[in-house]
Amino acid sequence: xxxxxxxxEFGGHLADRMERPSDSEESDSGSTLPPRLFRVSDLxxxxxxxxxxxxxxxxPHTIRxxxxxxxxxxxxxxxxxxxxxxxxxxxxxVSEIHPIGDxxxxxxxxxxxxxxxxxxxxxxxxxAAVTHLLNWLGYNIPDWIKRPSRNRTLPKTLGKRELSRxxxxxxxxxxxxxxxxxxxxxxxxxxxSELCSLDIDDVDKEDLSALVIGGKGEKDRTVLxxxxxxxxxxxxxxxxxxxxxxxxxERLRALFVSSRGRRINPRSIQKMMxxxxxxxxxxxxxxxxxxLRHTFATGLLERGADLVTIQRLLGHSSIATTRVYLEIGxxxxxxxxxxxxxxxxxxxxxxxxxxxxxxxxxxxxxxxxHTRLGGTN
Numbered sequence: 001x002x003x004x005x006x007x008x009e010f011g012g013h014l015a016d017r018m019e020r021p022s023d024s025e026e027s028d029s030g031s032t033l034p035p036r037l038f039r040v041s042d043l044x045x046x047x048x049x050x051x052x053x054x055x056x057x058x059x060p061h062t063i064r065x066x067x068x069x070x071x072x073x074x075x076x077x078x079x080x081x082x083x084x085x086x087x088x089x090x091x092x093x094v095s096e097i098h099p100i101g102d103x104x105x106x107x108x109x110x111x112x113x114x115x116x117x118x119x120x121x122x123x124x125x126x127x128a129a130v131t132h133l134l135n136w137l138g139y140n141i142p143d144w145i146k147r148p149s150r151n152r153t154l155p156k157t158l159g160k161r162e163l164s165r166x167x168x169x170x171x172x173x174x175x176x177x178x179x180x181x182x183x184x185x186x187x188x189x190x191x192x193s194e195l196c197s198l199d200i201d202d203v204d205k206e207d208l209s210a211l212v213i214g215g216k217g218e219k220d221r222t223v224l225x226x227x228x229x230x231x232x233x234x235x236x237x238x239x240x241x242x243x244x245x246x247x248x249x250e251r252l253r254a255l256f257v258s259s260r261g262r263r264i265n266p267r268s269i270q271k272m273m274x275x276x277x278x279x280x281x282x283x284x285x286x287x288x289x290x291x292l293r294h295t296f297a298t299g300l301l302e303r304g305a306d307l308v309t310i311q312r313l314l315g316h317s318s319i320a321t322t323r324v325y326l327e328i329g330x331x332x333x334x335x336x337x338x339x340x341x342x343x344x345x346x347x348x349x350x351x352x353x354x355x356x357x358x359x360x361x362x363x364x365x366x367x368x369x370h371t372r373l374g375g376t377n
Contacts, residue, residue, distance in 0.1 A: 032138075033094070033095055033098050033138065034137075034138035037094050037098075037137070037138070040094050041093060041094050041095040042093050042094070042095065043093060043094060044090070044091055044092070044093060044094075045092055045093060045094040045096070045097040045098075046070075046090040046091070046092075048094055049070070049133060049136060050063065050067070052136055053066060053132075059193075061193075065125065065129060066129035066132060066133070068126075068129075069125075069126040069127075069129035069130050070129060070130065070133050071086050071090075072111065072114075072126075073101075073107070073108070073111045073130045073133070074086075074089050074090075074097065074100060074101070075089055076107055076110050076111040076114065077110075078105065078106055078107055078110065094137075097137070098137055098138075101133065101134055101137045101139060102139065103134055103139050103140075103141060103142055103145070104142065108130070108134075108141075108142075108145065109145075111130070112127070112145065120148040120149065123147070123148050124147050124148065127145075127147055155294035155297070155298070155324060155325065156286060156288075156290075156291050156294055157291065157294045157295045157298050158282075158286070158287070158291060158292075158295045162280070162282050162286070162287075163295065165280040165281060165282065166182070166276065166280045166282065166287070168280075169276055169279045169280040170182055170183075170276070172279075173276070173279070175272060175275070176236065176239045177236075177256060177258075177264070177272065178272060178276060179232055179235075179236075180232050180233055180235075180236040180256065181195065181256060181264075181269060181272065182276070182292065183228075183229055183232045184225065184229060184232075184233075185289055185292040185293065185296070186292050186295060186296055187225040187226055187228075187229045187296070188210065188223040188224065188225050188229075188296070188313075189223065189293045189296035189297055189313055189314050190212065190223060190293065191289070191290075191293065191315075192266045192269050192270075192289035192290070193266055194212050194315075195256070195269070195289070196256070196263065196264050196265055196266055196269065197212075197213070198210060198212075198254070198255040198256070199253040199254060199255060200240075200253050200254070200255050201253060202255070203233065203255060205230045205233065205234075208224060208225055208226065208227065208229075208230065209222050209223065209224050209225070210222070210223050210225065212315065219315060219317070221312065221315045223313060224313070233255075236256075240255070240256070240257055243257045243258070243259060243260075243261045244257055244261050245261075246261050247260055247261015247262060248261065249261065249262070266289070269289055270288060270289065273287050273288055273289065274287075293314070294325075297310055297313075297314060297322075297325050298325055300313070301325050301326070307319055307322050307323060307325075307326075310322050310325065
């Protein structure tokens with residue numbers, strides 16, 4: 001369908017908006033197409049933008065979320081416009097979508113008003129996606145557009161008793177995946193997507209480490225584990241081989257495979273966590289792969305690891321993300337206090353001084369005992 005045909009689909013009001021603005025209008029709104037987009041001005045904007053996201057190493061999950069937000073924004077009608085169909089809008093050229101994305105025409109305000117019932121964190125995520133799209137089109141978000149403030153929530157971690165119950169459940173579990181998966185999550189702080197992507201060749205049992213290839217932000221890193229982790233993985237290996245031989249992919253290199261001989265996925269891991277939570281008398285909301293990641297991080301912090309080391313082990317791009325672990329809860333403070341008192345330390349020496357910007361501890365200097373089952377004794 002030609003550009004003219006598409007314009008008529010939405011009525012004269014939208015067609016007028018999509019005509020190239022006059023010189024005076026361009027100078028007032030700054031809505032000219034950026035020179036970097038000239039060469040793709042006649043190509044479908046949606047495909048070009050997705051390619052830009054991929055070139056920035058955005059994860060598939062982030063790209064899907066950005067696409068959903070861009071769809072709802074670009075199809076939000078202004079007064080006098082007919083309903084905008086995504087199937088049609090997504091095929092507009094870059095030059096055709098450019099005036100529709102102008103943040104000064106009221107569409108951005110109308111779209112934000114439709115987000116009022118969502119959580120602040122969800123609104124911020126959607127606004128981040130649309131901000132990226134508008135920046136790509138050459139626009140800046142107006143100063144009057146404010147993102148909602150959100151309450152800062154502390155990472156959920158397992159308490160000492162919950163962790164003890166979980167360990168007992170893992171020992172009693174009939175699911176052969178429960179022990180190796182949970183142990184590796186607690187010992188390394190891996191994200192669940194990283195765990196599912198691990199291949200057998202990525203694990204170096206002699207070096208007590210694993211290579212995470214293409215983690216969040218397409219960054220590679222090394223994670224560490226303990227000798228007890230190797231023992232758990234050795235126990236899992238015969239089961240893994242039987243499952244692969246019974247499956248359809250004989251050359252599958254995945255470290256963890258399902259009973260059907262397929263690579264496990266995050267959804268199946270969460271279902272397993274739900275079952276473990278029920279068996280351990282832990283609320284399901286308190287047990288997830290990410291909870292075990294947080295438990296790993298706080299375990300390191302409690303035992304004196306500095307933030308730079310924790311940042312590298314977790315694969316955080318910014319230390320500001322890691323710094324949230326300094327906001328530990330009352331129960332953790334009590335445990336540190338009593339442990340220090342038993343050791344004969346003075347009260348004012350209870351909470352260690354965690355270096356943030358200086359004297360970073362090398363990643364190899366973290367004792368392996370720090371990572372054993374979330375850093376517990």
